[in-house]
Amino acid sequence: MAKTNAHQLLQLALMIGTAVICVTGFVGIVFGQPLLGVIYAGMGAVVALLTQKVTQRKREQEELRRINETLEQRVLARTAELDATNKELEAFSYSVAHDLRAPLRHMDGFIRLLKKHAWASLEEKNQRYLGIISDSARQMGLLIDDLLAFSRVGRAELKLLPVSLQQLVQEAMQELREETQGRDITWKIGQLPELMVDRSMMRLVMINLLANAVKFTGKRERAEIEVGASRDEAEGIVVFVRDNGVGFDMEYADKLFGVFQRLHPAEEYEGTGIGLANVQRIIHRHKGRTWARGEVDQGATFYFSLPKATEATTYAKVQAHAAG
Amino acid sequence: MPKFKRMLLVEDDARDVELTLDALEESNLANEVDVARDGKEALDYLYYRGRFADRIRETPAVVLLDLKMPKVSGIDVLRQIKTDEDLKMIPVVVLSSSAEERDVIESYQLGVNAYVVKPVDIQQFLEAIRKLGLFWALLNEPPPDRNSGAA
Numbered sequence: 058m059a060k061t062n063a064h065q066l067l068q069l070a071l072m073i074g075t076a077v078i079c080v081t082g083f084v085g086i087v088f089g090q091p092l093l094g095v096i097y098a099g100m101g102a103v104v105a106l107l108t109q110k111v112t113q114r115k116r117e118q119e120e121l122r123r124i125n126e127t128l129e130q131r132v133l134a135r136t137a138e139l140d141a142t143n144k145e146l147e148a149f150s151y152s153v154a155h156d157l158r159a160p161l162r163h164m165d166g167f168i169r170l171l172k173k174h175a176w177a178s179l180e181e182k183n184q185r186y187l188g189i190i191s192d193s194a195r196q197m198g199l200l201i202d203d204l205l206a207f208s209r210v211g212r213a214e215l216k217l218l219p220v221s222l223q224q225l226v227q228e229a230m231q232e233l234r235e236e237t238q239g240r241d242i243t244w245k246i247g248q249l250p251e252l253m254v255d256r257s258m259m260r261l262v263m264i265n266l267l268a269n270a271v272k273f274t275g276k277r278e279r280a281e282i283e284v285g286a287s288r289d290e291a292e293g294i295v296v297f298v299r300d301n302g303v304g305f306d307m308e309y310a311d312k313l314f315g316v317f318q319r320l321h322p323a324e325e326y327e328g329t330g331i332g333l334a335n336v337q338r339i340i341h342r343h344k345g346r347t348w349a350r351g352e353v354d355q356g357a358t359f360y361f362s363l364p365k366a367t368e369a370t371t372y373a374k375v376q377a378h379a380a381g
Numbered sequence: 382m383p384k385f386k387r388m389l390l391v392e393d394d395a396r397d398v399e400l401t402l403d404a405l406e407e408s409n410l411a412n413e414v415d416v417a418r419d420g421k422e423a424l425d426y427l428y429y430r431g432r433f434a435d436r437i438r439e440t441p442a443v444v445l446l447d448l449k450m451p452k453v454s455g456i457d458v459l460r461q462i463k464t465d466e467d468l469k470m471i472p473v474v475v476l477s478s479s480a481e482e483r484d485v486i487e488s489y490q491l492g493v494n495a496y497v498v499k500p501v502d503i504q505q506f507l508e509a510i511r512k513l514g515l516f517w518a519l520l521n522e523p524p525p526d527r528n529s530g531a532a
Contacts, residue, residue: 162397198500198502199501201501202501
């Protein structure tokens with residue numbers, strides 16, 4: 058406010074100055090003092106120019122202030138919009154969780170009742186139909202559960218703690234005991250770093266990647282699964298999971314990490330196709346990226362990278378530096 | 382034969398009632414179940430009002446409670462039970478279609494005794510209901526019945 062007043066005063070002073078100088082100059086010319094007149098006129102012109110500059114400056118400042126104000130309002134409006142969208146999304150997933158699962162349960166439930174009461178009287182073909190309906194209902198239940206978990210991975214807050222990747226791999230292998238039972242799998246686990254990451258999310262990443270490797274080497278007499286890590290100047294920390302399984306066509310590499318995308322027929326390899334989408338989302342949330350290399354029937358390698366600062370020792374150094 | 386205690390099933394969806402009763406029947410527990418079709422009926426049952434005005438004065442061994450119901454919701458019923466001196470000892474098990482975090486948190490904050498998600502897979506659903514029935518109607522020792530003492 059004070060600034061505006063000072064501005065107005067300065068402007069007024071300049072305008073009066075111009076007027077005085079112009080009048081003096083004119084008087085000079087009229088009364089036979091041409092040199093004085095020219096000097097005064099020149100000064101008048103300079104002062105007029107200054108006045109114009111000051112006015113322009115002030116207009117610009119006004120403009121800037123207005124833009125800032127509109128910007129602020131826009132940010133507020135956008136934030137409110139985002140909040141509303143977020144709430145809507147939450148309400149949406151809530152109703153998906155509740156309202157879509159009930160009819161599925163009923164389908165499966167009443168088919169079971171039908172089977173209980175009428176199974177013997179049904180032709181084999183019709184028994185098969187009932188089985189298919191029931192399987193489909195269950196499959197949709199799994200898809201809904203996976204989708205909800207996927208949306209939670211996107212919303213849940215990241216809790217960064219030092220986590221041993223080595224240990225997460227061990228835990229993931231434990232988790233996959235059932236799938237690996239009776240299989241001949243050679244595990245090669247390299248030196249793995251300690252990372253500042255969200256433990257439960259990174260655990261999900263390792264489970265998904267290892268489960269994938271186990272699944273797609275299913276038809277190999279001897280499966281080989283390798284987990285390793287390296288430091289890369291450009292990428293930061295790079296972790297990979299390599300297998301000698303069925304591999305994939307690089308042409309579809311960009312589809313691997315999509316939601317419900319599958320590159321292999323469901324009859325051959327079960328699963329809903331959300332695992333790698335979860336991996337990508339979690340890695341993105343840790344500011345890293347995911348990619349894969351493979352060749353049909355020649356195995357596949359899945360990579361993810363994390364910023365250098367994710368490594369626990371680097372992280373500690375950076376924190377200490379910031380504190381010091 | 383051990384004596385089964387009565388259970389109250391609060392469920393607005395007729396199909397879920399039928400499936401639940403069928404599951405309990407396989408464990409010979411169906412006869413011990415009373416059904417309230419929404420939150421209001423559940424409260425009528427517990428306070429001996431409306432169509433339950435004349436029922437035997439007996440506190441249920443457990444209330445199996447659906448959350449999403451019209452009029453009075455499961456959360457409202459739970460709150461009422463757990464804030465009423467005469468009712469708050471009745472074990473309440475929430476039977477919900479989902480494990481939405483806010484539902485789980487709110488239920489436990491109100492003092493729910495267990496929270497069970499109804500599985501889509503009917504075999505798992507049956508198994509869950511059967512276990513629940515056996516646990517609450519047979520294994521668990523319910524709080525002493527206030528009515529039998531007072532009346």
